[in-house]
Amino acid sequence: MSIAVKILVVDDEAQIRKFLKSSFAGTEYKVIEAEDGQTALRLAGTEMPDVILLDLGLPDIDGVDVAKQIREWSQVPIIVLTARGHEDDKVEALDAGADDYLTKPFSVKELMARVKVMLRRTLGNAAAEPVVEFGDCKLDLAARLVYKNDEVLKLTPIEYKLLAFMAKYADKVVTHKMLLSDVWGPGYDFEVQYLRVHMKNLRHKIEDEPANPQFILTEAGVGYRLVTKG
Amino acid sequence: MSIAVKILVVDDEAQIRKFLKSSFAGTEYKVIEAEDGQTALRLAGTEMPDVILLDLGLPDIDGVDVAKQIREWSQVPIIVLTARGHEDDKVEALDAGADDYLTKPFSVKELMARVKVMLRRTLGNAAAEPVVEFGDCKLDLAARLVYKNDEVLKLTPIEYKLLAFMAKYADKVVTHKMLLSDVWGPGYDFEVQYLRVHMKNLRHKIEDEPANPQFILTEAGVGYRLVTKG
DNA sequence: TGAACATTTACATATTATTTAATTGTATGA
DNA sequence: TCATACAATTAAATAATATGTAAATGTTCA
Numbered sequence: 301m302s303i304a305v306k307i308l309v310v311d312d313e314a315q316i317r318k319f320l321k322s323s324f325a326g327t328e329y330k331v332i333e334a335e336d337g338q339t340a341l342r343l344a345g346t347e348m349p350d351v352i353l354l355d356l357g358l359p360d361i362d363g364v365d366v367a368k369q370i371r372e373w374s375q376v377p378i379i380v381l382t383a384r385g386h387e388d389d390k391v392e393a394l395d396a397g398a399d400d401y402l403t404k405p406f407s408v409k410e411l412m413a414r415v416k417v418m419l420r421r422t423l424g425n426a427a428a429e430p431v432v433e434f435g436d437c438k439l440d441l442a443a444r445l446v447y448k449n450d451e452v453l454k455l456t457p458i459e460y461k462l463l464a465f466m467a468k469y470a471d472k473v474v475t476h477k478m479l480l481s482d483v484w485g486p487g488y489d490f491e492v493q494y495l496r497v498h499m500k501n502l503r504h505k506i507e508d509e510p511a512n513p514q515f516i517l518t519e520a521g522v523g524y525r526l527v528t529k530g
Numbered sequence: 531m532s533i534a535v536k537i538l539v540v541d542d543e544a545q546i547r548k549f550l551k552s553s554f555a556g557t558e559y560k561v562i563e564a565e566d567g568q569t570a571l572r573l574a575g576t577e578m579p580d581v582i583l584l585d586l587g588l589p590d591i592d593g594v595d596v597a598k599q600i601r602e603w604s605q606v607p608i609i610v611l612t613a614r615g616h617e618d619d620k621v622e623a624l625d626a627g628a629d630d631y632l633t634k635p636f637s638v639k640e641l642m643a644r645v646k647v648m649l650r651r652t653l654g655n656a657a658a659e660p661v662v663e664f665g666d667c668k669l670d671l672a673a674r675l676v677y678k679n680d681e682v683l684k685l686t687p688i689e690y691k692l693l694a695f696m697a698k699y700a701d702k703v704v705t706h707k708m709l710l711s712d713v714w715g716p717g718y719d720f721e722v723q724y725l726r727v728h729m730k731n732l733r734h735k736i737e738d739e740p741a742n743p744q745f746i747l748t749e750a751g752v753g754y755r756l757v758t759k760g
Numbered sequence: 761t762g763a764a765c766a767t768t769t770a771c772a773t774a775t776t777a778t779t780t781a782a783t784t785g786t787a788t789g790a
Numbered sequence: 791t792c793a794t795a796c797a798a799t800t801a802a803a804t805a806a807t808a809t810g811t812a813a814a815t816g817t818t819c820a
Contacts, residue, residue, distance in 0.1 A: 384787095384788090442702065443701060443702040443703060444702065444703040444749075444752070445701075445702070445703065445755075456750070456751065456775080456776055456777080457750075457751040457752055457776080458776080458777075459776095460752075491778095492797090492798095493778085493779080493780095493798095494777085494778075496797090496798060496799065496800090497777085497778075497779090497799090497800090498777085499798095499799090500798090500799060500800065500801095503799095510799095510800095511799085511800095518797095518798070518799095520785095520786070520787080520796095520797065520798075521787090521796090521797070686764080686765060686766085687765085688765085688766075721767090722808085722809090723767085723768080723769090723809095724766085724767075724768095726808090726809060726810065726811085727766085727767080727768090727810090727811085728766085729809095729810090730809095730810060730811065730812095733810095740810095741810085748808095748809070748810090750774085750775055750776075750807095750808065750809075751775085751776075751807080751808065
């Protein structure tokens with residue numbers, strides 16, 4: 301990656317913007333700033349950032365709407381920043397198309413890691429691969445088969461659908477709602493218990509240590525995330 | 531993919547035609563008949579046979595002339611049948627464009643062999659034959675034949691279509707819907723019971739232990755999968 | 761008409777999904 | 791820090807579906 305990666309930071313607090321800008325100083329990243337939703341939408345279009353860090357508490361437009369509007373024309377990864385106490389918003393934002401979230405206060409280290417993961421998806425391999433790998437598992441979407449150590453795993457239809465959906469959003473957070481609507485259809489948004497049971501069963505087939513999952517991670521109160529980085 | 535090999539038998543003796551037809555019954559070959567030269571020329575044009583077995587003693591046109599006329603526009607292999615005592619004619623026929631000859635009486639085995647040689651010459655080099663193997667079975671898509679331990683299996687049309695479709699997607703899961711639409715056509719998407727019955731019958735012909743299938747695997751709630759790799 | 765094949769029916773078995781309930785883990789405010 | 795409420799994991803029971811099978815009934819074609 302020779303050209304600098306452009307990060308759009310959207311936050312109304314100048315202090316936060318400054319903090320983030322200095323955090324990325326001296327790295328391969330270039331930070332541009334927006335202090336409100338209007339500016340964010342404009343810069344998202346003109347500057348073509350590689351990643352957007354979006355605070356939800358903006359003075360003019362609701363952060364969720366900003367995410368929604370950007371998603372209408374762009375696939376740029378959006379990482380949502382929420383303050384503790386306003387955590388309901390993040391689920392809404394994820395449903396609106398955001399890719400990941402961080403709760404303030406967060407460590408720079410973790411932020412960097414999340415940004416890197418997002419970039420690997422978009423810059424690394426643009427074409428959607430028909431095969432997703434994680435650990436010693438391999439998901440062949442074309443063949444509709446899942447392997448663990450080159451042996452075909454026996455998954456039920458629901459288990460497969462759940463895994464395939466998470467794989468589609470590899471390394472990104474998928475909300476309960478997204479999973480429930482995709483697998484069970486509309487009207488099942490609140491049957492979170494279904495997810496818990498099936499995720500447990502999935503983990504027992506995929507994870508080496510189901511009680512300490514390495515691939516299917518729980519995002520408490522939000523959803524799940526399939527980790528593919530090795 | 532070629533359909534069954536078509537053989538045009540040209541002979542004025544109904545007994546001979548019947549004999550040849552029964553000889554090829556139950557094989558990959560389909561026999562059509564002509565009892566005189568006129569009919570032979572017409573069928574050679576309309577039916578597009580893959581091989582022509584031509585008796586030289588025809589009531590209306592001289593067999594040699596039939597061969598000559600066909601050669602004016604077609605390269606279809608012509609095997610001439612001559613009775614002992616009229617063996618001079620065969621030289622003439624070969625000069626006229628015939629490819630091979632057999633002297634009556636001839637054995638079915640020899641006839642088959644000669645036909646195969648002819649077919650290899652025309653069809654063989656056309657394209658590498660698509661063959662799918664699994665266990666001790668072999669599916670020859672070009673010849674439309676299925677072997678188990680080198681013996682030809684007798685499959686019904688539906689059974690063959692099902693197997694061929696699964697072979698096309700070898701080692702991948704094919705859904706009930708895919709199979710039903712391909713074999714029965716649109717509008718049969720829900721007749722899963724058809725599949726169950728025919729798959730059971732297929733397994734009884736292909737599998738060593740139909741109750742514990744090794745090749746035609748069930749993907750519960752989804753479809754089936756033909757395993758071709760060990 | 762008989763033979764080969766396809767469809768339909770009925771039912772035992774196998775596989776999945778859902779529900780329930782007990783337990784453990786985690787976030788958060790006093 | 792601790793208590794508390796909520797969320798998540800887990801196992802086990804029950805319900806719902808899917809599958810394989812055999813056997814009866816149609817259908818087609820020579």
